[in-house]
Amino acid sequence: MSTLEFAQSRVLTIGIELELQIIDRRDCDLTRGAEELIRLLERSGHPGDVKPEITDSMIEISTGIHERYDTALQELRGIRDALVVGADKLNLLVAGGGAHPFQQWAERRIYDKARFRQLSQLYGYLAKQFTIFGQHVHIGCSEGDSAMYLLHAMSRYVPHFIALAASSPFHQGIDTAFDSSRLNSVFAFPLAGRAPVVDRWETFVAYFDKMRAARIVESMKDFYWDIRPKPEFGTIEIRVFDTPLTVDKAAVLAGYAQTLARYLLIERPVTVSEDMYLPYTYNRFQACRFGFNGLMIDPLTHEHLVIGDDIVATCAQLAVHADELDAAPALQQVAAWAAARANDAHWARQRYADSQSLGDLMWQQSLLWSGRP
Amino acid sequence: MDAAEFSFLPGWPLPLGPIAWVAVLLLAALLAGEALQRWVGLSRVLGYLAVGAVLGPSALGLVDAGAIGHLRVVADIAIGLLLFELGQRADFGWLRRNPVLLVKSVAEALLTFGAVFAVMSLVGLRPIAAAAAGVLAVATSPAMVMTMIKDLRAQGQVTERLTLLTALNTAYAVVGMALVMGALHLDREQPALAPMVLQPLYLIAGSALLAAALAHGTLYLFGLFGRRPAFQFAITVGIVLIAVALASALKLSVPLTLLALGVISRVFDRERHFVPLRFGESAMLFVVLLFALAGASLQFSGWLDALPLALGFVLARFVGKLAPVMLLAQPSHLGPRKAWLLALALTPMSALALLMLGDLTRASPQLAAEIGASLYLAIAILAFAGALAVEYALRRAGEAAEDSR
Numbered sequence: 088m089s090t091l092e093f094a095q096s097r098v099l100t101i102g103i104e105l106e107l108q109i110i111d112r113r114d115c116d117l118t119r120g121a122e123e124l125i126r127l128l129e130r131s132g133h134p135g136d137v138k139p140e141i142t143d144s145m146i147e148i149s150t151g152i153h154e155r156y157d158t159a160l161q162e163l164r165g166i167r168d169a170l171v172v173g174a175d176k177l178n179l180l181v182a183g184g185g186a187h188p189f190q191q192w193a194e195r196r197i198y199d200k201a202r203f204r205q206l207s208q209l210y211g212y213l214a215k216q217f218t219i220f221g222q223h224v225h226i227g228c229s230e231g232d233s234a235m236y237l238l239h240a241m242s243r244y245v246p247h248f249i250a251l252a253a254s255s256p257f258h259q260g261i262d263t264a265f266d267s268s269r270l271n272s273v274f275a276f277p278l279a280g281r282a283p284v285v286d287r288w289e290t291f292v293a294y295f296d297k298m299r300a301a302r303i304v305e306s307m308k309d310f311y312w313d314i315r316p317k318p319e320f321g322t323i324e325i326r327v328f329d330t331p332l333t334v335d336k337a338a339v340l341a342g343y344a345q346t347l348a349r350y351l352l353i354e355r356p357v358t359v360s361e362d363m364y365l366p367y368t369y370n371r372f373q374a375c376r377f378g379f380n381g382l383m384i385d386p387l388t389h390e391h392l393v394i395g396d397d398i399v400a401t402c403a404q405l406a407v408h409a410d411e412l413d414a415a416p417a418l419q420q421v422a423a424w425a426a427a428r429a430n431d432a433h434w435a436r437q438r439y440a441d442s443q444s445l446g447d448l449m450w451q452q453s454l455l456w457s458g459r460p
Numbered sequence: 461m462d463a464a465e466f467s468f469l470p471g472w473p474l475p476l477g478p479i480a481w482v483a484v485l486l487l488a489a490l491l492a493g494e495a496l497q498r499w500v501g502l503s504r505v506l507g508y509l510a511v512g513a514v515l516g517p518s519a520l521g522l523v524d525a526g527a528i529g530h531l532r533v534v535a536d537i538a539i540g541l542l543l544f545e546l547g548q549r550a551d552f553g554w555l556r557r558n559p560v561l562l563v564k565s566v567a568e569a570l571l572t573f574g575a576v577f578a579v580m581s582l583v584g585l586r587p588i589a590a591a592a593a594g595v596l597a598v599a600t601s602p603a604m605v606m607t608m609i610k611d612l613r614a615q616g617q618v619t620e621r622l623t624l625l626t627a628l629n630t631a632y633a634v635v636g637m638a639l640v641m642g643a644l645h646l647d648r649e650q651p652a653l654a655p656m657v658l659q660p661l662y663l664i665a666g667s668a669l670l671a672a673a674l675a676h677g678t679l680y681l682f683g684l685f686g687r688r689p690a691f692q693f694a695i696t697v698g699i700v701l702i703a704v705a706l707a708s709a710l711k712l713s714v715p716l717t718l719l720a721l722g723v724i725s726r727v728f729d730r731e732r733h734f735v736p737l738r739f740g741e742s743a744m745l746f747v748v749l750l751f752a753l754a755g756a757s758l759q760f761s762g763w764l765d766a767l768p769l770a771l772g773f774v775l776a777r778f779v780g781k782l783a784p785v786m787l788l789a790q791p792s793h794l795g796p797r798k799a800w801l802l803a804l805a806l807t808p809m810s811a812l813a814l815l816m817l818g819d820l821t822r823a824s825p826q827l828a829a830e831i832g833a834s835l836y837l838a839i840a841i842l843a844f845a846g847a848l849a850v851e852y853a854l855r856r857a858g859e860a861a862e863d864s865r
Contacts, residue, residue: 118615
């Protein structure tokens with residue numbers, strides 16, 4: 088009765104999805120425009136894929152399947168350019184960033200589509216509060232068992248991903264003190280968190296079937312896990328990244344995740360067990376709150392590490408795998424960001440300190456995203 | 461008993477000053493608007509207009525022409541605030557990024573003028589009268605559009621385009637009316653050539669220069685004192701009042717000056733000193749009075765005779781706005797359904813048209829006698845129908861806030 092067939096995909100291929108903000112040029116608040124923007128792009132025959140999201144101030148772009156992070160970057164740049172030209176025609180701005188700094192969630196409108204209306208009915212105000220923007224990275228796996236292994240082995244690096252991508256320091260008009268406030272909004276959902284500790288695809292399918300039989304979920308989409316399998320694509324999907332402020336950063340982060348995946352799948356450095364998750368929520372909080380300066384506890388050694396330092400060390404450790412994937416430049420970049428403790432949240436706080444205006448911050452953010460000088 | 465002993469009592473009838481009548485008009489309009497909205501589900505604006513019309517000289521006459529004259533300054537301030545905000549909201553840079561919009565706007569203005577001019581000429585009006593009617597027809601009520609957009613907290617493509625086209629239409633109509641006023645100098649026993657050129661030139665260039673000077677002054681102040689919203693709000697109201705006062709004193713165009721002030725203060729605000737304006741509740745008093753006064757200024761005398769021509773005006777104007785908006789929908793990246801709603805939302809006429817018609821009447825009573833009755837009736841129709849049309853359009857486009865009412 089299960090339909091969870093794990094599709095075959097080329098191992099270690101990547102695909103990137105980015106949720107983006109649609110901004111009003113006048114006050115730099117979120118505005119409606121997803122419908123027209125998508126229609127305009129469809130008519131002009133843009134590259135990549137463009138889809139609506141839960142509220143009509145959001146839009147999601149996604150790449151095809153890539154072997155290398157730099158070809159994914161080329162595709163992302165193409166989509167971004169088409170998007171910027173389209174937004175110009177509609178007098179809109181598009182921007183990255185994990186959350187809009189001062190939008191009022193109550194002002195948002197649910198995008199007119201059956202699934203989104205259902206979600207809104209079910210989750211009430213949580214649905215509108217879900218106007219937050221993430222990057223999802225898909226990594227191809229040859230079969231279900233190795234996907235489950237990769238999913239759990241990758242959990243150690245979730246704090247890295249959070250700290251590197253954090254770009255939502257402001258929320259509803261205030262500085263949250265978090266580098267990524269976005270993930271706090273995800274936590275409100277009953278099916279957020281992490282996948283159950285099973286290392287066989289078969290076992291996972293049995294779990295899913297039980298959940299469905301109990302009518303807790305209908306499909307994989309109902310799980311809001313940090314990393315979840317995507318059997319239709321034959322991938323695991325890492326969902327903890329805030330959308331970065333540039334497509335370049337998005338591609339580099341995907342390159343880092345891809346390199347980690349190669350290391351984990353080839354060297355198999357851990358065995359999957361419940362113990363891996365002992366420090367998980369602590370680490371996750373530290374990364375959200377303090378970014379690179381957060382402390383993470385190694386799940387195996389229980390050693391306390393500064394997240395930024397651990398990223399630098401990990402990059403050095405991954406050099407061989409990065410060379411194989413032509414991802415060395417990406418890893419250099421990642422190590423440099425971590426060493427300098429410079430993520431997008433840091434950038435946003437600096438801009439705000441200069442201008443004292445969250446509207447102005449949003450303007451700068453959309454300029455940065457457009458890739459225009 | 462000596463009458464002087466009771467001089468502490470008031471005389472009869474009570475010697476009520478103009479303040480009392482303003483209060484009566486304001487309260488009656490507010491209550492009618494609230495009642496209409498709560499129990500009939502129609503826009504409050506219709507209530508304000510209706511109360512004005514009923515209390516005004518055309519009906520009960522409680523608010524007479526003298527009182528309206530006294531209140532002209534309130535109307536000027538109200539429309540000044542709204543036009544300034546319209547100028548700030550309308551993004552003229554968009555015309556550069558989507559040039560089809562400029563084509564659409566110009567075509568819409570020209571076709572509207574042409575259609576109305578043709579209808580008026582067909583019934584035998586002189587060209588100058590037909591031209592005056594055509595120019596008035598170009599205007600889309602900035603007061604109605606701004607009030608509705610703010611009431612409904614509307615947001616989206618129809619709203620954005622409506623804002624931009626309304627700002628442009630206001631500019632075209634004011635400039636066009638200046639040219640008509642200039643041409644009136646030829647419409648005399650001794651035609652005067654110099655004033656024909658100089659009057660519109662003075663009006664247009666003068667208004668623009670005044671606006672530019674005030675805009676730069678405002679931006680300088682904001683650059684100095686920062687972005688605190690309450691401060692900016694107070695300064696902005698002050699600057700708008702100065703602009704209204706100076707434009708009137710210099711015999712410039714109040715609407716053009718205020719619109720230009722809004723536009724210029726946005727265009728030159730490269731460092732984005734301006735925080736978004738929220739006139740909100742405090743401006744509501746002005747808006748209520750503006751529409752009540754517009755209602756009171758409506759004239760219905762001889763409406764039966766004027767009706768055919770008024771309907772001709774309304775129809776020609778609608779076609780003139782509809783055709784280009786529909787034809788250029790696709791190239792400007794708007795779907796046909798939303799284009800139709802946009803055309804509908806461009807229909808209202810109200811306070812600005814009445815002000816311009818009032819100015820025209822003072823400049824040439826003879827011309828006003830030719831077209832006045834049918835134009836007043838047409839404006840009355842387009843004020844009431846226009847309010848309904850804008851609300852309908854913005855709601856159907858899905859751009860009104862969900863809880864707006």
